[in-house]
Amino acid sequence: MKNIKEYNLDELQNELLSMGEKKYRAEQIFKWIYVDKVKEFDEMTNLSIELREKLKQNYTMCNFNILKKQESSDGTKKYLFDVLDGNAIETVLMQYHHGITICVSSQIGCKMGCKFCASTGIKFVRSLSCGEIVEQILAVEQDIGDKISNIVFMGIGEPFDNYDNVMKAIKVINNQKGLNIGARHISISTSGLVPMIYKFADEELQCTLSISLHATNDEKRSKMMPINNRYNIQELMKACKYYIEKTNKRISFEYALAKDNNDNLDDAKELVKLLKGMLCHVNLIPINKIENGEFTKSSNENIIRFRDYLNEKGIVATIRRELGADIDAACGQLRRKNLV
Numbered sequence: 191m192k193n194i195k196e197y198n199l200d201e202l203q204n205e206l207l208s209m210g211e212k213k214y215r216a217e218q219i220f221k222w223i224y225v226d227k228v229k230e231f232d233e234m235t236n237l238s239i240e241l242r243e244k245l246k247q248n249y250t251m252c253n254f255n256i257l258k259k260q261e262s263s264d265g266t267k268k269y270l271f272d273v274l275d276g277n278a279i280e281t282v283l284m285q286y287h288h289g290i291t292i293c294v295s296s297q298i299g300c301k302m303g304c305k306f307c308a309s310t311g312i313k314f315v316r317s318l319s320c321g322e323i324v325e326q327i328l329a330v331e332q333d334i335g336d337k338i339s340n341i342v343f344m345g346i347g348e349p350f351d352n353y354d355n356v357m358k359a360i361k362v363i364n365n366q367k368g369l370n371i372g373a374r375h376i377s378i379s380t381s382g383l384v385p386m387i388y389k390f391a392d393e394e395l396q397c398t399l400s401i402s403l404h405a406t407n408d409e410k411r412s413k414m415m416p417i418n419n420r421y422n423i424q425e426l427m428k429a430c431k432y433y434i435e436k437t438n439k440r441i442s443f444e445y446a447l448a449k450d451n452n453d454n455l456d457d458a459k460e461l462v463k464l465l466k467g468m469l470c471h472v473n474l475i476p477i478n479k480i481e482n483g484e485f486t487k488s489s490n491e492n493i494i495r496f497r498d499y500l501n502e503k504g505i506v507a508t509i510r511r512e513l514g515a516d517i518d519a520a521c522g523q524l525r526r527k528n529l530v
């Protein structure tokens with residue numbers, strides 16, 4: 191049976207028409223799922239009993255079960271969801287002063303192999319479908335009884351390695367009759383799949399693009415991120431410039447500081463050279479230590495010095511607040527502890 195959350199509104203209208211139903215029924219169903227957040231077709235009380243029966247015979251609601259939930263003293267919540275085929279994925283909720291943000295996964299496991307990432311020890315299984323991406327948001331909203339205001343595609347997986355499903359999910363998330371989360375409140379992070387950056391630029395969406403940069407020369411970046419062997423920094427920067435030119439939107443560069451690796455002043459100088467004149471922001475991330483990982487967190491002193499140097503040179507840089515420090519909040523950590 192098909193998961194009803196795999197359809198955007200247009201597709202759902204076509205499904206209803208092919209069942210001999212009126213088109214407007216699709217909007218009613220969409221509202222029950224994404225606004226009222228019901229879990230069963232029987233709760234869709236403005237549909238006839240006959241139609242509800244037809245829906246039950248042809249579709250599932252694909253509601254995720256919470257396998258595990260951890261809650262940090264700062265309000266961060268980490269969910270491990272059962273995706274109903276024996277696999278599990280992680281979703282993280284973070285409380286900020288500007289609202290509730292959730293970090294969604296786009297794949298089960300990840301092929302990219304970034305050395306500082308807890309997902310690296312987990313084998314890649316498959317990409318998530320549109321419905322499975324959207325269900326993470328619904329399941330969290332159902333659990334907390336509140337509305338999510340921001341979505342970041344920074345959980346497990348490389349979103350641009352699952353491009354079509356991620357784009358489709360964004361349209362459902364963004365649809366005013368769906369989850370109605372504005373594109374400006376949706377952020378996608380890529381490790382640097384260059385052809386997809388061009389493709390994304392051409393979509394001309396208002397979402398934010400984040401690039402996991404983490405190093406300023408190919409030697410260092412290739413050691414941290416094997417993707418750099420496929421698309422080096424020069425190619426990556428060229429794609430980023432194209433994106434900025436096309437969308438006139440600022441790129442957020444993620445830079446995880448690892449002790450004695452990429453956190454000294456020479457690195458900061460190289461970073462200034464690389465980004466000078468670009469419409470961008472640098473998000474400095476105190477690296478999370480993972481079991482058996484080869485990188486450790488930079489000292490607070492180094493992190494602040496790095497940020498101050500960038501700001502002095504005209505590159506806007508901020509340090510990401512560490513959330514969920516007392517739980518397994520780094521990407522892949524909860525899943526890795528439970529499944530490996």
Ligand code: SF4
Binds near residue numbers: 301308310347348381
């Ligand atoms: S950091 Fe992101 S792209 Fe890199 S291995 Fe982890 S999940 Fe994949």
